[in-house]
Amino acid sequence: MKKTKIKIRWPNNSETHALEGDDWFSTAQKAGLKIPSGCLTGSCGACEIDVNGKTVRACVSDIKSNKKCFLNVSLTTDPFWEN
Numbered sequence: 803m804k805k806t807k808i809k810i811r812w813p814n815n816s817e818t819h820a821l822e823g824d825d826w827f828s829t830a831q832k833a834g835l836k837i838p839s840g841c842l843t844g845s846c847g848a849c850e851i852d853v854n855g856k857t858v859r860a861c862v863s864d865i866k867s868n869k870k871c872f873l874n875v876s877l878t879t880d881p882f883w884e885n
């Protein structure tokens with residue numbers, strides 16, 4: 803089955819394309835962004851991003867399409883992880 807091509811808009815207003823199942827970290831890098839990370843096991847929340855208004859932990863989630871094949875991403879901030 804052919805994977806769906808998904809358009810992603812990032813907080814820096816760049817747009818990239820990804821395929822369903824791609825990982826969030828490398829896809830964000832293509833947009834010139836770095837998603838913060840910590841545990842990489844889904845427990846700390848450092849990698850949380852908002853995808854179309856829903857919070858997702860990037861380290862344990864793949865990119866999933868929706869009907870419009872368009873995802874709007876914003877990075878969440880956690881004071882615990884900020885310098």
Ligand code: FES
Pocket residue numbers: 838839840841842843844845846847848849850859860861862
């Ligand atoms: S890096 Fe800890 S939840 Fe993703």
